[in-house]
Structures are given as structure tokens and as C-alpha cells.
Amino acid sequence: MTTPPVTYVIAGSEATGGAGCQADLRTLQQLGVYGACTLTCIVSFDPKDGWNHRFVPVDAQVIRDQAEATLADWSPASVKIGMLGAVPTIEAVRDILTEAKLPNVVLDPVLICKGQEPGAALDIDTALRTEVLPLADVLTPNKVEAQILSGIDSLESVSDFGEAAKRIAEHGPGAVLVKGGVDTPGDHAVDVLWDGTELVEFSRPKVGEHRVSGAGDTLATGISAGLALGQDLHTAVEHAKEFVTAGIGRAMAGNTPFDVVWQGRAA
Numbered sequence: 001m002t003t004p005p006v007t008y009v010i011a012g013s014e015a016t017g018g019a020g021c022q023a024d025l026r027t028l029q030q031l032g033v034y035g036a037c038t039l040t041c042i043v044s045f046d047p048k049d050g051w052n053h054r055f056v057p058v059d060a061q062v063i064r065d066q067a068e069a070t071l072a073d074w075s076p077a078s079v080k081i082g083m084l085g086a087v088p089t090i091e092a093v094r095d096i097l098t099e100a101k102l103p104n105v106v107l108d109p110v111l112i113c114k115g116q117e118p119g120a121a122l123d124i125d126t127a128l129r130t131e132v133l134p135l136a137d138v139l140t141p142n143k144v145e146a147q148i149l150s151g152i153d154s155l156e157s158v159s160d161f162g163e164a165a166k167r168i169a170e171h172g173p174g175a176v177l178v179k180g181g182v183d184t185p186g187d188h189a190v191d192v193l194w195d196g197t198e199l200v201e202f203s204r205p206k207v208g209e210h211r212v213s214g215a216g217d218t219l220a221t222g223i224s225a226g227l228a229l230g231q232d233l234h235t236a237v238e239h240a241k242e243f244v245t246a247g248i249g250r251a252m253a254g255n256t257p258f259d260v261v262w263q264g265r266a267a
Contacts, residue, residue: 004034005228006074008102009221010067010093011082012041018252018260023214024080024221026263031225031243036074038066040093041085051256057085060092067096077228078104080221081136085110087127094131104227107136107173108220109145125149134172138233140220141168141176143183155180158190158201165194175233179219182211189245191219193237200234202241207248214261219244 007028014020021037028035039058045051079102084090097105111125125148133139133149141164143155149171150164158180165176177193184190184206193200222243226236244261251259 004032005077005230006034006036007221007224007228008070008074008076008079009035009037009082009224010040010063010079010084010096011037011217012043012085013039015042015044016254016256016260018213018254018256019217020082023217023261023263024082027218027221027243028225030263031222031229033225033228034074036070036076038063038070040089041083043083045256047255055085057089060088063089063092064096067100071096071100076102078224079106080224081105081107081132082217082220083110084128084132085124087123090124090127090131094135097132097135104138104224105136106138106140106220106224106227107132108140108216109133109149111145111148129171133168136173137175138223138227139168139173139176140179140216140223142179142181142216146178157185158192161190161192162194162199165192165199169194169196177223177237179216181215182206182209191237191241193234195233200237202237204241204245207245207251210258212248212251212259212261213256215244215248218247218261218263 009024011021025035042056044054146164150167161178161180165178168176175195180190188203189206190203219240222240223236226239247261247263250262252262253259
């Protein structure tokens with residue numbers, strides 16, 4: 001009987017398939033890890049409104065019901081948390097993590113969708129900081145999220161990424177990986193990990209100069225997969241960085257104004 005490790009994904013659904021739980025489950029499949037998913041929200045782009053997001057949260061009790069079913073069936077070796085997007089959702093996920101005491105929790109802190117009410121960002125930011133960040137083993141903010149969570153007005157260099165990672169870690173997560181990615185100055189995409197003891201840089205040549213949808217999801221889920229497979233954190237980040245860089249190199253173009261990561265095999 002096949003017995004791959006299980007990663008429990010708590011994330012939103014993105015209708016085109018480029019990001020969210022769809023990207024997470026493809027990543028896990030490619031890396032040899034079984035993925036189970038609890039949906040937190042449903043996001044669909046609006047092609048008639050500049051491809052803004054239409055965001056619908058899943059009822060908090062439905063989130064709890066999904067978790068109950070999943071955790072009665074499986075004992076996850078890691079957890080990947082993506083978009084939560086609403087305070088009741090954050091509170092439900094806090095309860096799930098607290099009650100189940102799940103290992104290797106990787107949180108990709110998506111704070112707000114393009115198209116949501118701007119006022120929602122502050123409430124979500126506050127709830128995420130106080131309720132879920134302290135329960136995460138690894139946090140993977142992008143540059144904008146790192147600025148918000150660290151309180152640093154501008155991140156312009158790799159050393160700034162490191163300082164932001166240290167400040168964010170004061171909120172409780174065991175390790176913080178600031179994803180500089182394509183926003184890193186120069187010709188390399190650099191992510192900086194603060195593991196609680198030292199700063200470590202993970203650098204690869206940039207593949208183009210534009211953001212690719214699903215890249216952040218793929219990187220965070222790749223880390224979750226590595227941890228589920230028994231890798232140490234540095235190795236998991238290194239392998240995930242290689243995987244997402246290859247996926248960006250194989251990016252798919254649809255009719256949206258942005259490309260999406262392809263986690264599958266090269267044609």
C-alpha cells in the first residue's frame with residue numbers, strides 16, 4: 001500500500017486554477033506528497049473590471065466541518081495555510097490549529113485581495129498577527145506583506161528583507177522567509193530566511209521581470225512538502241526555490257494580463 005506523507009492545505013479556491021488550493025495541490029502531487037484541502041474562500045477574477053478579485057468567504061462553521069473530516073481521516077505531517085481573508089475565518093483556523101496541535105505549520109500571509117474593501121486590510125492584518133502568526137512554524141510573506149507585518153516603510157535591499165524577517169519573527173513564528181522574488185534589486189530573485197538563529201539567502205537568476213501568478217503559493221507549498229518528507233528547513237526552502245524557479249520558467253499564458261506558474265513537467 002502506498003503511504004506518502006500528507007500535507008493539510010487550508011486555502012482559498014482561485015477559479016482559473018493558477019493560484020490558491022489548485023496550485024497547492026498540483027505542487028504537492030509533483031513533489032510526492034498527498035494533499036488534503038479545506039477551502040476558506042472562493043475567489044474569481046472579474047474580466048469586466050480589470051481582473052479584480054471577487055471574494056466570497058466560506059462560512060466559519062463550514063471551515064470547521066471540513067477540518068473535522070480531514071483530521072479524522074489523516075494525520076498530516078505538515079500544514080500549508082494560504083488566503084484566509086476574513087476575521088471569522090482567521091478565528092476558525094486559530095481554533096483548528098490550537099485544538100489539533102498540527103506540526104510544521106507554514107503560513108503564507110495573504111492579507112487582502114485586489115478588489116476587496118481597503119478597510120478590511122487593517123482588521124485582517126490585526127487578527128492575523130494576534131491569532132495565527134504565533135501558531136506558525138514558518139511564515140512566507142512577500143515584499144509588500146513583509147512591509148506591513150514588520151512596520152518597515154520601505155524594503156529596498158536584501159539586508160532590508162533580513163531586518164523585516166527578524167522583526168516579524170518577534171510576533172511568534174519560528175522562522176520567517178521574506179520572498180524578495182522579482183522585486184529584488186538586480187538580476188537575481190533573492191529570498192531571505194531568518195530561522196531564529198541566522199539569516200540565510202536563497203538566490204536564483206530572475207526568470208523575467210514580472211510577477212507570475214501562483215509563484216508564492218508554489219514556494220510555500222513546496223516548503224510544506226519538504227518538511228512533510230522529513231527535510232530540515234534549509235533544505236526544504238532550497239528545494240522549493242528550485243521547484244518554483246523551474247515552474248516560472250515554464251509559465252503558462254492565458255487571457256489574463258499575467259502568466260501563471262506551471263508545476264507540471266516541461267512539454
